[in-house]
Amino acid sequence: MKITIAICGLFYLVLIACNGSGKDEMKASIPGTYVRYSEHEFGKEYDTLVISEKNDQFQILRKWRYERVLDSVKQEPEYKQQVTTASYDSEHRILNENESGNVISLDPKDKTVSVGPTKYNRLK
Numbered sequence: 001m002k003i004t005i006a007i008c009g010l011f012y013l014v015l016i017a018c019n020g021s022g023k024d025e026m027k028a029s030i031p032g033t034y035v036r037y038s039e040h041e042f043g044k045e046y047d048t049l050v051i052s053e054k055n056d057q058f059q060i061l062r063k064w065r066y067e068r069v070l071d072s073v074k075q076e077p078e079y080k081q082q083v084t085t086a087s088y089d090s091e092h093r094i095l096n097e098n099e100s101g102n103v104i105s106l107d108p109k110d111k112t113v114s115v116g117p118t119k120y121n122r123l124k
Helices: 002-028
Strands: 032-040 043-054 057-070 078-089 094-097 103-107 112-115 118-122
Antiparallel strands (some): 078 094, 103 112
């Protein structure tokens, strides 16, 4: 009886260790540079997210360049930059942006992140 309890206890500890390491691997795979590009009749848009982990939070640097076309004439490019922070929700495997409330979905298989319907591909 004591041996059975000991074996069950060891099995339970192994299960906990395996589940815990999977979550840490997911969280560890988030930092990186993600990009997206779109082109339409009004111009071209280049968007970059640089996600880094700092003190159990994530910092998101968004860099954006828009090349507007007005009456078939290219205009001077517009540039924007924004820094936000996000918390990782390990249960749902998402990032919750603290300032805007945006939800960032993670897909480690495809190496992409999505902010709503907008999908970014991982560079590094």
